[in-house]
Amino acid sequence: MLAPDVSVGPYSVIGEHVEIGSGTTIGPHVVITGHTRIGSDNRIFQFSSLGEMPQDKKYQGEETLLEIGDRNVIREFCTFNRGTSQDVGVTRVGNDNWIMAYVHLAHDCQVGNNTIFANNAQLAGHVHVGDYAILGGFTVVHQFCHIGGHSITGMGTILFKDVPPYVTAAGHEAKPHGINSEGLKRRGLSNDSIMEIKRAYKTLYKSGLTLEEAKQALSKQSQSCPEIRLLTDFLAHSMRGIIR
Secondary structure (H helix, E strand, O other), rough: OOOOOOOEEEOEEEEEOOOEEOOOOEOOOOEEEOOEOOOOOEEEEEOEEEEEEOOOOOOOOOOOOEEEOOEEEOOOOOOOOOOOOOOOOOOEOOOOOOOOOOOHHHHHOOOOOEEEOOOOOOOOOOOEOOOOOEEEEOOEEOOEEEOOOOOOEOOOOEEEEEEOOOOEEEEEOEEEEEOOOHHHHHOOOOOHHHHHHHHHHHHHOOOOOHHHHHHHHHHHHOOOOOHHHHHHHHHOOOOEEEOO
């Protein structure tokens, strides 16, 4: 079902179970299939494939979903797969994301709001990406990794573990390189908050504390700085371990 004002370019194919909201523009040669729900005011460029079956040998044709929110830009040759029954069954993309050419989102990925994915960023299955995260070009993310909000990766970064919020990650295999201070300034965080986040980074990576000791110290710091709570909550739920 398409809203009346949806624009669809020539040679694009829209499947029977697809729902697309008002104001969304579909370029030429786009394929949107499966049980896919796309919100309002999105721009989807040519040659993208959205909602195709997951690239998972365990998938047996279950009715799973792809959900895309509002005001996203999805550039050329992007591939977003549906979820699987081994997870929540839904691949989700939030609102206001800027997703450049050749980006791949595998099954069951969960992408927040206001993210930027540069060209050829590749997410394996079950990856979670927090709000305002930025993935540099050719970033490759192992399955089940979590990338915290407001973090950033350098070009060609390969992630096998989680990236905490606010952290700059780069390399193969990725290592931490300080905080994303420029991004935090652009989002209007105060100098005091940024200084507290820098102090938290030093606690986590420069203090010589074990991870458990650092968690306890960060818990105390979070009492005076609400932004640190995003970091402590992330660390409490990390399953793969964080980059060190």
